[in-house]
Amino acid sequence: MIPKFDYFRPKTTEELVDLLAKYGEDAKMFAGGTDLFVLMRDRLIRPKYVIDLKGIEELHEFSYDEKRGLRIGATVTLNELLESDVVKERFGVLWSAAGALADPTIRNRGTLVGNICNASPAADTAPALLVLDAEVEVAGKGGERTIPIRDFFIGVKRTSLKPEEFVKAVRIPNPPAGAKGGYYKWGRTRGEDLAVVGVAALVVNSGKRIVRVALSSVFKTPLRVPEVEKVFEEEGPLDEQIERAVSAVQEKIAPITDVRSSKEYRIHMAGVLTRRALKELFGGS
Amino acid sequence: MSRHKISLRVNGQRYELEVEANRTLLQTIREDLEMTGTKCACERGDCGLCTVMVDGVPTKSCLVLAVEADGKEITTIEGLMKGEELNPVQRAFIEHGAVQCGFCTPAFIVAATALLKRNPKPSEEEVKEAIGGILCRCTGYRQIIDAILDASKSGK
Numbered sequence: 001m002i003p004k005f006d007y008f009r010p011k012t013t014e015e016l017v018d019l020l021a022k023y024g025e026d027a028k029m030f031a032g033g034t035d036l037f038v039l040m041r042d043r044l045i046r047p048k049y050v051i052d053l054k055g056i057e058e059l060h061e062f063s064y065d066e067k068r069g070l071r072i073g074a075t076v077t078l079n080e081l082l083e084s085d086v087v088k089e090r091f092g093v094l095w096s097a098a099g100a101l102a103d104p105t106i107r108n109r110g111t112l113v114g115n116i117c118n119a120s121p122a123a124d125t126a127p128a129l130l131v132l133d134a135e136v137e138v139a140g141k142g143g144e145r146t147i148p149i150r151d152f153f154i155g156v157k158r159t160s161l162k163p164e165e166f167v168k169a170v171r172i173p174n175p176p177a178g179a180k181g182g183y184y185k186w187g188r189t190r191g192e193d194l195a196v197v198g199v200a201a202l203v204v205n206s207g208k209r210i211v212r213v214a215l216s217s218v219f220k221t222p223l224r225v226p227e228v229e230k231v232f233e234e235e236g237p238l239d240e241q242i243e244r245a246v247s248a249v250q251e252k253i254a255p256i257t258d259v260r261s262s263k264e265y266r267i268h269m270a271g272v273l274t275r276r277a278l279k280e281l282f283g284g285s
Numbered sequence: 286m287s288r289h290k291i292s293l294r295v296n297g298q299r300y301e302l303e304v305e306a307n308r309t310l311l312q313t314i315r316e317d318l319e320m321t322g323t324k325c326a327c328e329r330g331d332c333g334l335c336t337v338m339v340d341g342v343p344t345k346s347c348l349v350l351a352v353e354a355d356g357k358e359i360t361t362i363e364g365l366m367k368g369e370e371l372n373p374v375q376r377a378f379i380e381h382g383a384v385q386c387g388f389c390t391p392a393f394i395v396a397a398t399a400l401l402k403r404n405p406k407p408s409e410e411e412v413k414e415a416i417g418g419i420l421c422r423c424t425g426y427r428q429i430i431d432a433i434l435d436a437s438k439s440g441k
Contacts, residue, residue, distance in 0.1 A: 001307070
């Protein structure tokens with residue numbers, strides 16, 4: 001049984017802004033509900049007001065522009081992303097992360113914006129957004145603002161959103177020319193589970209090497225490791241650079257022991273997956 | 286708690302209901318409409334046994350509010366027969382013995398029927414992907430996969 005609440009389904013962002021200004025602290029928004037209703041059933045949160053975003057057509061916009069890149073509205077589902085050729089061909093790291101999240105039935109409801117607003121350290125799409133330098137479009141009573149994704153996550157299940165704000169969309173600029181990427185997820189089973197460790201990597205191997213790595217499930221927030229990027233700024237033998245990147249990742253992360261894995265195993269697998277990701281992404285070009 | 290008037294079609298029939306905000310689509314199907322073919326197990330989106338089609342899309346009904354189903358077309362296991370005739374997936378499940386305890390069977394058949402409508406000739410990988418959100422704890426997945434592939438070959 002889900003605890004009691006009042007349900008609202010605004011039709012415009014103006015209505016939503018008013019609802020949030022009135023009920024902010026006591027309200028929760030949802031699109032797919034695949035995180036929210038589990039948390040409510042477990043009594044981990046008890047919102048008095050629940051706001052369904054699917055009535056607002058504007059939030060379902062999903063577009064691509066050659067110059068500006070992708071824009072993914074708050075109610076765009078993960079399967080809608082996965083069906084997009086542009087995402088598959090140009091934003092491979094995001095495509096592979098979206099496909100690793102939960103299972104295909106959940107992805108019919110679950111959304112990218114919901115995944116980041118839930119702000120689990122294990123959020124599968126977050127590392128991909130971190131290496132892609134995504135931006136979060138936010139609106140509320142005080143107007144609109146843009147939050148770089150690296151400033152969005154501030155703690156376990158905590159974001160820099162204010163109670164009266166909501167996320168309109170995530171914007172993702174075009175990755176550097178020639179970039180390849182992937183999300184490497186390690187779980188207890190091959191089927192649906194939260195990640196023991198997840199590694200998103202973006203690599204450019206034409207001329208100067210560019211490498212960006214971010215991880216899930218190894219820190220209080222999803223985490224990008226800029227030290228990896230510095231390793232590849234200087235020239236050097238690739239194998240050595242990859243090993244230095246592995247060490248940089250293992251030094252930076254601070255995982256916990258929980259039901260899925262020990263801390264030590266997470267540190268080990270973060271290294272294994274980082275090495276695997278970089279070897280594969282450099283190998284194929 | 287807020288109450289809501291909703292109008293939805295379930296297996297081709299229209300229903301007008303009044304539901305409380307916290308009622309799930311699964312509860313409405315099983316308790317209000319008394320269609321108990323759709324099963325209730327984990328109630329947290331893990332097992333997939335409550336899978337129904339919402340506008341043709343496989344959906345875990347334990348994580349959908351009844352009020353969200355307003356204006357939607359719902360298909361459950363009870364809605365798959367044409368008159369007295371089983372659909373090809375149902376026939377194939379019987380032929381392949383793709384049932385052990387049977388508790389997960391409605392969900393697999395609903396998900397497989399939705400898959401074949403969208404992709405009439407799936408590969409084995411595509412079948413596995415499509416049923417990836419449903420658990421069979423008797424672990425008889427081989428027969429389930431074979432049955433779905435066979436149903437896709439038997440055509441309409």
